[in-house]
Amino acid sequence: MNLARLLKARATAGRPVRVGLIGAGKFGSMFLSQLRATPGLHLLGIADLSVPRARAALERTGWDVEAALAPSFSEALASGRTMLTEDANALIAADGLDVVVEATGSPAAGAAHALAAIEQGRHVVMVTVEADVLVGPLLAARARDAGVVYSMGYGDQPALVCEMVDWARTCGFNVVCAGKGTKYLPSYHASTPDTIWSLYGLTPEQAAAGGMNAQMFNSFADGTKSSIEMAAIANAADLKAPSDGLLFPPCGVDDLAHILRPHEAGGILEHSGTVETVSSLERDGRPVFRDLRWGVYVVFEAERGASGDYARRCFKEYGVVTDPSGRYTALYRPYHLIGLELGISVASAALRGEPTGVTEHFNADVVAVAKRALKAGETLDGEGGFTVWGKLLPAASSLARGALPIGLAHHVTLNRDVVEGEVIGWADVAIADSPIVRLRRQMEKAFAAPFSPIAE
Incomplete structure (x- = not known):
């Protein structure tokens, strides 16, 4: 550089x-x-x-x-x-x-x-x-x-992933999936600042001695930070969000190109050109072999046709790890240094005069989801707190549902009861006018695409 x-x-x-x-x-x-x-x-x-x-x-x-x-x-x-x-x-x-x-x-x-x-x-x-x-x-x-x-x-992961996506596209490859690794189990969505340190193997006293903020660290565990980072990547690298949130599949580095490919090719993805976060834990809690907990990746494929056939031969000749078809492969970085x-x-x-990743699209959004049954009159405490976690959705789907962005789900009061797992909407809270609310509404108006279930 x-x-x-x-x-x-x-x-x-x-x-x-x-x-x-x-x-x-x-x-x-x-x-x-x-x-x-x-x-x-x-x-x-x-x-x-x-x-x-x-x-x-x-x-x-x-x-x-x-x-x-x-x-x-x-x-x-x-x-x-x-x-x-x-x-x-x-x-x-x-x-x-x-x-x-x-x-x-x-x-x-x-x-x-x-x-x-x-x-x-x-x-x-x-x-x-x-x-x-x-x-x-x-x-x-x-x-x-x-x-x-x-x-x-x-x-931070979004800029590093955007660099990898740019590398793949500049080399003439199709980007199939891009994202990062984390430690995840489905139960973590209910994690709160009171339960977070057991997930990190720390006592509250050890965390306090290290100056660690419970709510901030909890946002990494409960899925919110992963959703935010994947939305940032989708919006900067012009990739799609999964239709109903991140899947967090258990996946090690040797299996990236096998698992993170479209359904029709034998993988788990709804479509090519998406974002996803992989877990360093199997669903029963066992560690994933050669996990990518601290790293980032991009899965890409050779073009179809004669040029793609030649590239696939090159993959094999130079020892590139691919899926069984030889068409999909991945590049990864095991760490990020923040x-x-x-x-x-x-x-x-x-x-x-160049950014290291810049947001140019509104493809993905992160919405507030109830961690537990919440009552009218309760106050939401935002990212990493006791009441809500952030779920990744396509932006058009978020807007069509009137979903409340996780970035605005702080110090706002519910005006109705919601059940655990329910997406909270703008209409469900008393939210005062403010510069950031007005800016968000301006952004939606300027960049929103129409909702199309078929496209998702």
Whole structure:
């Protein structure tokens, strides 16, 4: 990609790429640990609701905090140091800033920060995937109109999968399925912050000592985060969502091309060109052989006809693992390094004007589903909480059902009883008007495709 060379040239010229980080949580901290060691990047500032937390993130990731901090953005710009603030908009407006990294984890805050950054002419790296799934197509369109980059965050699974899909298509292969691995059993959909640590083999005391947030980690277990990440991939890579949610099939790396192929070819997929998450556990709880729990993959196929026949012969000649027909195969990456890899997105946006994955479609949505029987008057607590989990649906199906997006299912009150497993709708909750609600409705109007059951 030549990004390291370009960054080195900027460092030598005394013109580093100036970065502002909003949100100093786990993902932001991982980025901070590598930013410090990357020539050509300058951390102009961090905005966090707690300045002491931002300072602690710097200390935890190896910064000499006393030497690194500046009392103002102007001094930070002049000296190459860093300003800490609780005011995200002040950081976004700071002179000299090139790229905003949005890592708050809040859909409403993420969207607001992205819009402010775009208005100021800053590139945006959207780490908050929840915001991207909720209103990403509209944010990306606003960025294009403003002449700046809106990008997924490299290191997180969606951007890595989009890169693999792009690789396959650039090589002339048809993409059959793409996604990631996770640890999953059907019972996990009912998991709550009170039960989560047993799934990770930890005690609550151990989790607290590690600074681990129960609700955030629960969103990974209960299926919500997988749905969100698969929706992001579908919307950026122009792939389809399964008609009734992710299947989470148990599957190791050697079986990707065998299991993740269409029904007519002997696999489990409704159709080619879809997303799916594979489980590292068999349904009886046994571990899957050579699982892909921490990794990502793409399943692709050779073209039909003479050129495809030749490619299939090449697969065999070079030891490529395929399905029995020799037509389907897969490429996978066993790990993702999350925020440790985020510098790729920052450098790509600033130096090449290119995103590492960008949402251009509204193919998939993530809707709120009741974890248990809920009563009118109860308040939903959103992603990873006690009341709902997020299920992946085709966007057209979600809109036709009037389903409530998981990104808006927080601090809203039910106005009727719902049964366990029921998709909750906009009409089922009392939801106040707000900027993020209006933005979501604008996005739906601009990007929604008509519902077609036959097409699904």
